[in-house]
Amino acid sequence: MTDVLTPDICVIGGGSAGLVVAAGAAQLGLKVVLVERAEMGGDCLNFGCVPSKALIAAAKAAQAQRSGAAFGIAPVEPKVDFAKVMDHVAGVIAAIAPNDSVERFEGLGVRVLKEEARFTGRTELQAGPHRIHCKRIVLATGSRPTAPPIPGLADMPYLTNETIFANRTLPAHLIVIGGGPIGLEMAQAHRRLGARVTVLEAFGFLAKDDPELSAVVVDHLRTEGVDLRDHVRLARVEKAASGMTVFLEDGERIEGSHLLVATGRAPIIEGLDLDKAGVAYTKRGITVDGALRTSNRNVWAIGDCNGLYAFTHMAGYEASLFIRGALFRAPAKLDPAIVPWATYTDPELAQVGLSESEARKQHGEAIRVLRWKLAENDRAQTERETDGLVKVITDPRGRVLGATIVGPHAGDLIQPWCLALSKRLRIAAMASLVPPYPTLGEASKRAAGSYFTEALFGRRTRGLVRFLARLPVW
Incomplete structure (x- = not known):
């Protein structure tokens, strides 16, 4: 039977942005329904900020054993148990997960539905057997990694930030496609843990940052043995006995055991039936104004799904703007x-x-x-x-x-x-x-x-x- 719900606020997505809205609105005494089809905590907890920083911390501990000479401490090559390193990563996620759990949010008074939501009208949604009528709907569906159209790549078992933390075998040679923050963070961490690492970037490394300062990072990674190649063009990827071979357009072949693709992200908006709600969007994300309101005045889009800033802290900031503007009717406009x-x-x-x-x-x-x-x-x-x-x-x-x-x-x-x-x-x-x-x-x-x-x-x-x-x- 269809269950009809009429909350004050309906939030689609249980990642950083959606959880801030749900918790804040519930604690203000409003009836809140939160719809999340996958893991509570979203990308940040499960596949992004938390596991990556946990892995980086382990790699830093390994590197410290190599770096004692300047202090009069004999350097040693660390003995890395990569499976236990990944146990550490999983343990950090598990320690934080209760803060984002269904149980915690239900304790705050939020109705959590583990379903996939889609619009059936401007203020109506269907989530499994639940029909939701709501005047304020917040879309916080996040983003997912994308892959470039390199011939042969789709046929390869490559890694992304959503799968690399499930890998429990230290790569013999990790090839990273993409020289942005994720690519370089993972490259250095795996190098410090004992892997050979090559990074291939079509443009410049850390291209969104000040080149004078990003050069310091690039130089440091090179001194640690990360093979960094910028302004390269990839011709194709093929399976090989060692794992895979990446062919560059200049004819060079690079063989690796594991391949990480870190070239960008795309908003998760498919399946929402946004057209039925009159919500405008592009391939970059849901279109919003300065107050994060969509073309449907009853719908807001916050976090990665609006394509503005793919940062966890910005997701939280945008959630606070929604609470301030939509709930308190106070001036609230995103300040870039x-x-x-x-x-x-x-x-x-x-x-x-x-x-x-x-x-x-x-x-x-x-x-x-x-x-x-x-x-x-x-x-x-x-x-x-x-x-x-x-x-x-x-x-x-x-x-x-x-x-x-x-x-x-x-x-x-x-x-x-x-x-x-x-x-x-x-x-x-x-x-x-x-x-x-x-x-x-x-x-x-x-x-x-x-x-x-x-x-x-x-x-x-x-x-x-x-x-x-x-x-x-x-």
């Missing part, structure tokens, strides 16, 4: 100027706001570019991690336009700059910070302080100080 992201290679690479090239396009040549090398940071010297840089962009009046950091813990170090962008702060606010010593965070203060070096120690200032020095002490 405050979007941060990080790549968790070693060294890490993080950015918020405009890059140098973007700032020049928008503000001309009058921008200020501030830099501070980690080699001039005492804490970085003590830990022998001086391969890094803080780079900050301001307008001529000192308003912060963007910041990029490459170095250890860059994903954490970028956070004060996220605050500066979100609150429209000027560089003086960052320069006036008093961070504890010795910390890596001092590098950000020193970069900010360099904005005032010329004015503070210039000829006019020195003349003023000499004049004041002649006056009576007060």
Whole structure:
């Protein structure tokens, strides 16, 4: 029999974005139905952020055994039990999973349906035997990995971020197609765990990041033995005794045991029958306005499915905008100027706001570019991690336009700059910070302080100080 439900809010998708909306709305006293056809927690918990960072942590522990010489500690080649490494990854997922579980959300008062949903009208959905009538529908269906149209690839048992964490055999030679964040993170992690790794990229590595700082990451991976090839064209992929052979257009053949495809993602919108609801979409995602509302005023799209920003933190941010705008009727509009992201290679690479090239396009040549090398940071010297840089962009009046950091813990170090962008702060606010010593965070203060070096120690200032020095002490 058909079960008719009339919640205040219906959320389609139990990933990061959908769970924030469901939890928030339920705790505000609203009736919420959450429809999720697959794993609760979505890509981030099961196939993305959580398992990848767990694998990276294991790889860092292995690399630490090779890196003791500078501290007077004899380096050793670690003995890696790859199956136990993957047990560690699974254990981390299991530890976090209860926070995203059906049981927790039902405890909050959310009605969770493990079904596949589709529209039957502008405010109507069918989810298994359940018919849902709702004035506020939130689409948070996420995205999935895509593969390029390389001849022979579809016939290969290649890995993606959705399958690589189920692999329990250390690759003899991992070939990675794609030199973005996922490709380079997985390349370095597997190399540190003992695999031979080759990365093939059609364009440039970390192409969305500042090239001056991304080059630091690329150089570091090369020193660790990752074979990085950019601006290459792939002709075809074939099965081989060793696993597979990748043929380049220049005739070179590369044989590997495992193949990871990390070339992009596509929104999960098929099967929703969006046309029946009057929801506009393209192949990039569901079309939304600044408040994340679709062409159907009763439907919002948040997270990866709208094609704007494929980051877990942005999914949470967009969910908060929905709660603020749709539930509290307060102004809520997505601000692209405050979007941060990080790549968790070693060294890490993080950015918020405009890059140098973007700032020049928008503000001309009058921008200020501030830099501070980690080699001039005492804490970085003590830990022998001086391969890094803080780079900050301001307008001529000192308003912060963007910041990029490459170095250890860059994903954490970028956070004060996220605050500066979100609150429209000027560089003086960052320069006036008093961070504890010795910390890596001092590098950000020193970069900010360099904005005032010329004015503070210039000829006019020195003349003023000499004049004041002649006056009576007060």
